[in-house]
Structures are given as C-alpha cells and as structure tokens.
Amino acid sequence: MSLTLLEVLLIGAGTYLIRAGSLSLGSRVSWPSWAQAWMSFVTPAVLGALLGPLLVLPGGQAVPPLHNPTLLASLPTAVAAWKTRSLLWTVAVGVVCFALIRPLT
Template structure:
C-alpha cells in the first residue's frame, strides 16, 4: 500500500505557494503601494540573485571562506565585471563558465 502522507504534503505546499504568489498578482493593482516601498522593491531581484549565487561561490566543500585557490571566486569576479560592462547575460555566462573551466583545468 502506498503511503499518501508525502503526496498530501507536496500538494498542500504547492497550493500554499500558488496562493501566496497569486495573492501578490491579484492584489497588486488593488493595493496602494507607498512610493518608498515601490523604490525598495526594485532591488529585490538583485538581492535574491546575490543570496542564491554567493553561497555557491564562497562555500567550497561545505566550508565557508574566501580562498583565491577556489576557482569559483575568480570566475565569479570575471563574470561580474563582464556583466557590469556589457549587460549581456549570454556573454556573462560564457565568460564565467570559460574562466571557471579554464582554472579548473589549469589547477587540475
């Protein structure tokens, strides 16, 4: 017999996530957002991206620390410079991955 508890949990979590996201979409036009909060919301995507990327770059083998022997750090810096100068997502990805693979091959 199949245990249904995990499936019920998955469905409830999915519905909860959907309801939370739908509420922002549905109520955005109806609610009056103060100008100061509207200006602050502009920075949310960049901060979320940084929060997702930084641990993946800095944590090597599960240990935090900035070690220039970690090839992910120079690759992230190179990708950041390319993104800042060109604003090209594809070029940023290509340079970041190229530097990372090159350093991994070179450091061995």
C-alpha cells in the first residue's frame, strides 16, 4: 500500500469519526453557555474565510474593485439577502446582477 493511499484513508477515517461523533453526541450533550456562544461565531467566521478571498481575489489575482464583477454583484446581493431573508430572492438578485455587470467590466 502506498504512503499516499494510507494518508488518504487515515484522513478520511479521522474526518468520519469527528463528524459521526459530533452528530451522535451533539443532541445528547448539554453544552455549556460559553461553548454555545463560541460556536455561534464559527459559521460566520468560516463563511467569511471562504467568501472573502473569492470576492476580493477572483482567480487568485488582485483586481480593482470597479473591474471585479463578482465583488460588484455581491453588494446588491447582500442587501437583498438582508432585506428579504429569502434564499430564492438572494440567488435571483445575485445571478441577475452578475449577468448585467459582467459585460460592463
């Protein structure tokens, strides 16, 4: 067995155990208030860490803000998400804005 295959299997097993453990224990464990408060910040932090570079550095290269259709389309999309709280409207506004802005940049 190659070392790479062994690494992939071990990482996969570790990931499975972490997820299965948290799913099976999550509903039965009463988390302390400090842990619940800490976990409430995880989702926005991960979302920001994933979306930030995609919006600011499309394709891994810095693009001036006025020539970045992804960044320009994200602004009205964020407003639509905040105002409507609807995934359908948010996606629709994002797609329409990107389709309209992309040819202009």
